[in-house]
Amino acid sequence: MGRYTGPVCRKCRRVGEKLFLKGDRCYTSRCAVDRRNSSPGMQTQKRRRISDWGVHLREKQKARWTYGVFEQQFSNYFDLAKLDKGPSGDVLLQILEKRLDNVVFRLAFVDSRAQARQLVNHGYFTVNGKKVDIPSYLVKPNDVIAWVKKDKGTPEFVANLTEGLPKRPVPEWLSLDVENLEGKVLSDPIISAEEMGIETRLIVEFYSK
Numbered sequence: 001m002g003r004y005t006g007p008v009c010r011k012c013r014r015v016g017e018k019l020f021l022k023g024d025r026c027y028t029s030r031c032a033v034d035r036r037n038s039s040p041g042m043q044t045q046k047r048r049r050i051s052d053w054g055v056h057l058r059e060k061q062k063a064r065w066t067y068g069v070f071e072q073q074f075s076n077y078f079d080l081a082k083l084d085k086g087p088s089g090d091v092l093l094q095i096l097e098k099r100l101d102n103v104v105f106r107l108a109f110v111d112s113r114a115q116a117r118q119l120v121n122h123g124y125f126t127v128n129g130k131k132v133d134i135p136s137y138l139v140k141p142n143d144v145i146a147w148v149k150k151d152k153g154t155p156e157f158v159a160n161l162t163e164g165l166p167k168r169p170v171p172e173w174l175s176l177d178v179e180n181l182e183g184k185v186l187s188d189p190i191i192s193a194e195e196m197g198i199e200t201r202l203i204v205e206f207y208s209k
Contacts, residue, residue: 089200146182
């Protein structure tokens with residue numbers, strides 16, 4: 001199954017809340033959730049109550065769409081989380097946060113995770129001085145993420161993207177060197193399900209059935 005190429009705002013409308021998939025646009029009045037706060041598709045006057053399975057599915061899809069991963073990838077991440085001694089839901093979020101495309105987004109180098117994934121794919125970032133073009137690459141503590149240095153200097157679009165850094169608060173588990181345009185992983189991700197707005201308990205229940 002290929003990657004979804006339709007309007008990403010439909011995903012936000014499907015779960016009924018902002019997933020911030022389009023960067024700065026999500027903070028403006030042009031946001032589709034603010035303009036059309038209803039599920040996509042044909043609307044009916046009588047709507048059935050969503051089942052428990054539907055609630056679990058929606059929460060799983062919310063997490064998957066937020067981080068931009070395929071269904072099989074997400075399932076594999078959950079299987080990996082189950083092998084850890086900690087709560088599976090919290091470990092799952094930690095694994096997703098350690099993806100290189102997410103770290104690039106968290107460092108405020110880009111406006112969205114989709115943009116980060118594209119730039120990583122095109123080889124614009126290094127990890128510990130070595131070019132890495134795999135968005136799903138999992139970083140480790142003490143890893144240094146930086147823009148690729150080229151002989152001709154930094155491309156103009158990089159200067160535009162990184163102007164005014166940091167544009168968003170950088171998490172405590174990361175540090176940002178604005179002058180050298182690089183970031184460092186200080187520790188494993190420190191993030192709560194409440195902060196992300198994701199109820200990991202529902203995801204665990206979805207895969208437990």
